[in-house]
Amino acid sequence: MPLQRRDLLLAGAGMAVAGAARAQPGPLRLGVLTDMSGPYRDLTGPSSFAGARQAAEEFSAATGMAVEVIVGDHQNRPDIGANIARQWFDRDGVEAVIDLPNSAVALAVSGIAREKNKVVLGSGVGSTVFTGAQCSPNSIQYTYDTYMLAKGTGDAMVRQGADTWYFITADYAFGHALQADTSHFIEAAGGKVLGAARYPFPATTDFSSFLLGAMATKPKVIGLANAGADLVNCIKQAREFGLLRQGVKLAALLMTVVDSISLGLPEAQGLLMTESFYWDLNDRTRAFSERVRGKLQGRVTTASCAGCYGATLHYLKAVKDLGPARARASGLEVVERMKAMPTDDDAFGPGTIRADGRKLTPGYLFQVKSPAESRGPFDVHKLVATTSAEAAARPLAEGGCPFIRS
């Protein structure tokens, strides 16, 4: 019996050694570091991996350059994420780390990539700190940030007359940032914030008392500064308590197409949210979704999938432009080249990357369709308003990114 466990230990050691042996230069190696087993799995995880692989395949087919994409699960633990990233850079010859949902992991890996002069292509990461106070010249934030979500939803809704707000906010930095940014736009557009309740994250499942507290202030909109299961619970319970029938609107500040599908249209219809990608936006997004479909195993094309696709494709173009040898030598140079070249991909169309690493992308305000409007399981959103790419990004000067000032 003890033998078996020794074998297990040896096998573990063997894998570590094998990792060392793989370090010879071969194909350009990229690593998708994402959440494969936790709460963000459906938003990122396998679909992000699919997006990055799609970009690598298309690029390889077009140019003949060999690209390999591997995947790692950070399990939402910064130490595990940091360890994998370090090992990828030091031992496995990975040139760029992609995706990084979970801001603590993203910031940790961004620091490592800067130290090792490699590249981070953030897609699942939405914290504005990533291109703000803790920005890095080696990092790109491709898909979204909380500023875009706040502006796309807050500003647009106040303009449509929904001008008194109450927030239900997850008590963590991400929730606080969403609430603060949205409040800023509401007030700038002439609206008013009536109050907010911060609830313990992630230990809350019942939101009815917060909803009731919100109703006591008689707002026109209840802003939900949370995500995932908490958001779903809020929406289900708001409908149960008849809030929507009393004329209150719900604004989900971080909601994705996955949440709409998971809630089901009968529950979710009428909700408003901002995203930077939707598969049914135009011919190019539809074409991209069609191409990547085989890799998604029945999942919808998420914004993170599109972001990983776009970021990886643009990165590869920059690598080719520089020449692979120089690209391997300096991640910083690749990122600078990425910022100098205009982006263009089927998922997001033409665009640019700003000096602080933020990809400028329009914010689309979507409304969830009613069951009658929907023609298929993934046909859930319709476009209501668009915030232009320039307006959706926080002004460069406000970010406080240190290397921009110097």
Add this chain to the structure above:
Amino acid sequence: MDDIFGIPAPLLFGQLLLGLINGAFYAMMSLGLAVIFGLLNIINFTHGAQFMMGAFAAWMLLEWAGLNYWWALILVPIIIGFTGVVMERLMISRLYKLDHLYGLLLTFGLGLIIEGVFRNQFGSSGLPYRIPAELQGAWDLGFMFLPIYRGWVVIAALILCLTTWLLIEKTRLGAYLRAATENAPLVQAFGVNVPRMVTLTYGFGVALAAIGGVLAAPIYSVNPQMGTNLIIVVFAVVVIGGMGSILGSIITGFGLGIVEGLTKVFYPEASATVIFVIMAIVLLARPAGLFGRA
């Protein structure tokens, strides 16, 4: 109307009522834990996963077999309770002679497995499940709108708790159970099949968790993590009530629901922590819990 501590009275009443409704869930869940602990001496950490399985089973019955909520309410406890029976026979029954720690660790591991398998199968973002048509709508209580479904949850929880309490305290079967807790070999000597009784008790505790899951499915997100957040709170409820005390877990469940509801009004950030503060205080003042025997 008047203000109480700066909060309008109707709002406060509303919050108290909501606290009571949440307390119903805590009571139901902790009841199952208490029954299992009382007889098996096992701290069932799988309880959260079994609650989640209950909710998923309701969804499966609806999606795959076309059976509605009411069928789920009957069938799910039987199905999930049966999985509990199998687990008890195959694994948990080997640990009775050992420290509680091992039971806790085993069930913790089983919980991880179940959660992981469900996440692989159904993803992490959750599945839709709607309130049955019969229970949609709300009552106007004057100070708040009470959804009919919430009222139903409280009634169902009260019926379940009361039935369980009567079953254990007032019936012959319950007397055997209680006797077996005190001295299993003696009860066995009287011709009672104690191992089978223990197995069924575990199945019963699990079934309670599964009913909780079915009741929760229409109002909470049905996802693989849904039990994990609950279990640690419910665990605290059982400890505060007194491990193994049936009545203690019921009363504490409702009571803590109310305390938590009030905390959500005055200091929402602390509403998850308040239960642990109470637990520490109670354990220091009354080591065996509020209703436990030392």
Add this chain to the structure above:
Amino acid sequence: MADSTTITANAIPAPAEEAHGIWGFSRAQFGALGVMLVFLAIAPFVLYPVFLMKLLCFALFACAFNLLIGYVGLLSFGHAAYFGMGGYLAGHAAKVWGATPELAIIIGGATAAALGAVAGWVAIRRQGIYFAMITLALAQMIYFVCVQAPFTGGEDGIQAIPRGSLLGVVSLDRDMAMYWLVAGIFILGFLMIHRIIHSPYGMVLKSIRENEPRATSLGYRTDDYKLLAFILSAGLAGVAGATKSLVFGIATLTDVHWSMSGEVVLMTLVGGLGTVFGPVIGAAVIVTMQNYLAELGAWVTVIQGVIFVICVLAFRRGIVGEIGNWLKVKL
């Protein structure tokens, strides 16, 4: 409940060869120590140093935890609080106050020990499962403080903590330099725990584990002994957390969360409760799994669960305990 007063009763093979040998180590243990030291010296040239450093931090954490459960019979279900707080304080000291690494680690350890003194003073009045629950409750409160306090940075954590220079002289930015420091801290901590266990004080602790009323009747103030053990264990856990935060340059909420408390129980259980080398091996197995199963995606939790179940059902002595039993020596 009567037949389960001590948690480790079945994990300890017959204590045949106590108290002789070298530095309190039996001959077999001394041999194992030699193997471990050789491994520590060679490993960074073969395996990835950062991975090894992480492993050593967790190994020290598990050893500190084992001091409490293996030798005093107290299951703390909130040890992540001391591990995590050690990390936060060390990170804050190194980043904001500009402390040198050794000072940052001392600050982290001292904070954790102080917290342990308060928590221990409250918790040691209770035994068994109630002790576990109180430590859990206290840890949840510390977690709440960490979520709320501004200096911890919420879920972003403290980022970009500098490793600095040891004593202001030796730069630790190179992984190998850091590795030798971490290895040194680990060996010191490991030997210290061993020394504690084999001191007269440690003997009293074991007597408390075996039969507390008797120890009391012999005139020992058992509460004082238990409290000191709790403080030592918390302090060492804090040192482990502090070291880890310097290695990775980050201190985050995951290290304070109750699932981390569960993880250290798992490590110790897999390795062998109440064995000297068990926690080290247990930590190695779990950390290796987390790293190298990361490519398996959602199956990671399932595999962890399966290991839990197998250990509890079939190998309650843990890896080292089983090997020791097989070789008929105490490891």
